Amino acid sequence: MTKVTRRSFVTTVGVASVASAAALRTTPTPAAIGGVPAASGGAAATAKISSGATPVYLFFNADEARFIEAACERFIPADELGPGALLAAVPNYLDKQLGGAWGAGERLYRSGPWASGTATQGYQLPFTPAELFHTSLRAIIHDLDARQTPFHAMSADNQDAYLRSLEAGAHDLDGVPSSVFFDALLQMTVEGFFSDPVYGGNRDMVAWRMIGFPGAYADYFEAVDRHGVKFQREPMSLAEDSKGHILLKDIPAKL
């Protein structure tokens, strides 16, 4: 099996996207992933990943999706340890969150007046997450297109350098300090990688397999006694039936 380096994987993806946006979103075949870690059963995990499952984007337009896919993959790249953000469907997670209640401002206090405040006072922009992303992405894409270096066509090193400049707050994205956008993007990438697959990311629980997190599984009462013994069990999602749900006795449907 050809060992896939970070650069070659990203470059392949980048070239494909110039030709066809759909090709970009095609799941790479298992052979292209490269070596998999024995400890977390990576080969089995890779085989389980459904190929050809492309997300239907409801929130991101094509330009935005290209940036998001490439950026997420820089945050969590595919490597010899296992899949990265792209194969884990992290862009799909972001798309569904931003297009839903969270993106529209669930749980966000939105009244003014607005002031930038101190770092200790937290987020103070009027934008909902959806507005924050659309505003920031529009500015980024416009800026990079004007320089004729769209993000998805950059080398991996240049992509990293650009992301670091966003992280450092070096860009004003139509009023959004780029560090604010960067922090939101990174936070949601980690969420999309490690949250339950019902939210559209962590496809086939690849992230949980990689670190050995059993997921929504409920009962370790016996296992806690086995100090230092690795807990070996297929991870479980909320979407599965409750075979892992342990009740010591029937609970009648009252208080």
Next chain:
Amino acid sequence: MAQRLQEVDVVVIGVGMVGSMVAKELAAAGYRVVGLERGQTRFTVPEFQSPAMHDELRFAVHKAMMQDNTREPVTFRNQSSQVALPLRRWESFLPGTGLGGSMVHWNGQTWRFQASDFQLATHVRERYGKNLLDADLTIQDWGVTYADLEPHYDRFEYLLGTSGKAGNIKGQIQAGGDPHQSPRSRDYPTPPQKELFQGTLFREAAAGLGCNPFPQPSSNMSQPYTNPEGMKLNTCVFCGFCERFGCEHFAKSTPQTVILPVLLANPNFELRTGCQVQRINLDSTKKHATGVTYVDAVGREFEQPAALIVTSMFALNNVRMLLLSGIGTPYDPNTGQGVVGRNYSYQTVSSVDAFFDDDVVVNPFMASGASGTVINDFAADNFDHSGLGFIGGGYVGAVNSHGRPIQFHPVPPGTANWGKGWKQAVVKHYNHTVKISVHGSSMSQRQNYLDLDPTYRDAWGQPLLRMTFDFPQNDLKMSAYVTAKAVEIGKAMGAKQVAGYPRKGPYTTQQYQSTHNTGGTVMGENPKTSVVNRYLQCWDVPNVFVIGASNYPQNASWNPTGTLGALTYWAIDAIKSKYLKNGGHLVAA
């Protein structure tokens, strides 16, 4: 125009644990009690059932059980010289809401304070002299003693079924328990939970250094338990979805599992949910409350007259209610006059990451909220502070309540925060890292206080609570000292690499630390420096009792809930045996 309802004997504002306990006792004594809860009903079945409950994104990250910022946040600034801005999302602390309140989704860590905590000002002065304290600190004695509260601590622990091992029973030190604890009349109602692997590593290392490790008192059951109310709890199975989650197993002590069914079965009690209390109404003398005004879920305004009003909300909301109602004199930090909002304090927490080799398998996802192995050797005044330049301390322990990966993926210092290096470090360390917690005291100082914000409002049009807070220098020095001790223990555990993260200023609301917000309606013996007397009765309006961690003059080294349960039973006793019999001020002003 508010619709005026029939008068009742008692209104309880906030039906969390405190409100449930007060309402249950007074309804059982024959009084007509109305409980007003702004949130919705929820019960173990069906609301807390898995697998839906085991959803880190929804409950831990998006905070589904917490107070909704869109309706009622808090504004915040570090200093009075700054402009307070709204906390548009919660991070540092997470106020709860809904029937059962925050004890639905707490971890279950159930502590008593020590005797010296209740006379902290006197104790420090006597042991260390007058000059030890920073001039800005405003620590005070409570007006009650540990001995006053001991029977009530006992009663609360037996209500909950707390699992633990006593360290001091009637003055006799017990092996395997905490030798520093103040005397208990008897052991815990259930034995300690199983010790996790992290706890064993910690215990052996701490004991080797001469410390006294013991199991953390836990209100996640170690075995099936039936409490004095007849409520049955089950054994905790270490599912690792404790804090921020409801428990589907009936294994966590919550109002739902320990008392609510009894309360709801009493026809003397009426629960009204979806009811946002706007203010306590006062008569023209301003020394007597006539009832409360609230808005229900469909926006109708009601006036509920009552002879006695108990505010039993989360600490911050208790303070805000008094301010919105014009009860007591608001604190003015410029003059130092006034008491409502004064002496706001918090908790000074820090942590240490101990990274082990691959052969040490930790399984961090196997956890209960309160299982842990801890030491109190560096807590409170359990060590000689001479020459150290601070007072207070913290407990230290392997208290690993979860391994949920969005929020738990420790990496060594110097690791990049994204990219291949980050991913590799996460995979390498996830199952081989022990977090050691340091949970420290929080002293009050004159610059830290709560008041009403002049600009921002809640969804009902009322001013938000404004929080002005930064860590006293005293507490940062304490954190540096105790965290360094925790690092030593981490090394003694055999970790390959140990990283200590002492608390640094300024206080940020953008990192979770603790939901132990205390103070603002301080209890005491002097009306000039307290809002309520030793029975938690308002000095200014004697038919209003305020019960919450808002009563704490400063916060001690341990989680506030156990002490709040004790204060609640203490106050209930005073209300039943003194106030409802004779009325009036229970303590001469």
